[in-house]
Amino acid sequence: MPRPSDQDRPSQSLDADWLETLVGAVARDRDRTAFAALFRHFAPKILHYCLKLGADRSTAEELVQDVMLTVWLKAGSFDPAQATVGTWVFTIARNRRIDRLRKEIRPAPDPEDPAMTPQSHATPEESAQLVQSSRHLQDAIGSLAANQSEVLRRSYFLEQTHEEIAEDTDVPLGTVKTRLRLALGHLKRSLGDKA
């Protein structure tokens, strides 16, 4: 399988556009060189993510293969207006590892379900509020204190217990709990701001 050289990989700031281009090439042309570049970018991250969440090495490698095969098959349904490529691949990896490591199915709404309340059912006032509320949350996420964001990351993304976070970051348990409470409070206030 062809592999791109490291020189093909542009700087971090162009990553998002570069990744979108690669997914587009896979979707349109079944481009294996583009797929190899996506693999080299994401496979180590998927591996790392699964190992952190308790998979052994061989299960983690199976998950890498499974997630990347899904990327190959579903590239055509990737929508850059909805999410970045990194977020899209994260959601695939998240769903696969819940299925594989927890033996659970992740419940999700079905966008085709006629019983789902579409956004168009919102009144104009409600729609304006939706946009504003979403912006407030983006601001709140962006303005989280670094140590609060780190506790959120460890707690929700790496699924560490409060005790594990305290030990890993060499911070007292009470401080971990306080930072988590402050972080969630900060995010929740963005909801109140819309009123």
Place this chain on the structure above:
Amino acid sequence: MTLPLHHPDDQFLIGYASGQERAGKSLLVATHLAYCPDCRRRVASYEALCGNWFEELPCNDHDGLDALLDRMDGLLTAARAPAEAKPSQPVAANQSGIDPAGGRLVPEPLRGWLPEAIDTPTDDGSWREISKGVWLSGWERTLSGTTICLLRMASGAPVPAHRHTADELLLVLQGAFSDEYGSYALGDVAQYVADTDHHAQGASEEDCICLFLLDGELIFLDEAGNPA
């Protein structure tokens, strides 16, 4: 149509986005999302945050991965490209989530878990009356340690005093109810932390039917406040 006013706490939304939340509460969160465009956007924002964290993971561990890429070669050839995803069709107004009997369909993902209809007659054996005008469904599931069933309240009927040692969550699927904190209509979520007092009662003409989630044991109390 009015959108839900009472949402799950952000800890549930971020836990659902990251995958940290387990299946039981995820079922309630996901069903609320079907009612609530606002929370769908919030979850998308939290997924983007997780996507950033995912992108920050190290990308230097290539041991064995090159071999894995080579092994995928055959898989890619074997895997057929799926048919183009169909663009979603706008739903005609006369079939937008209305069941044949005229009620509003419970949205997915909950609908797939439930018996066919939720507002079956209360005397057909599928409901257990726990006090006058208040029923629990015979349908009950345990998912990831959370007990899930339906709670039904007739208009004005108060849920008897009860105690729970862990968190309790309600999601309104039909009608409305109220408690000392507010009133809850279709798609709204009420959260009660362990050992809090709260007094829900049906507040709509039709019976109010809720998805009811409990992490611990539920103990109804008699008039003297002792376990019944």
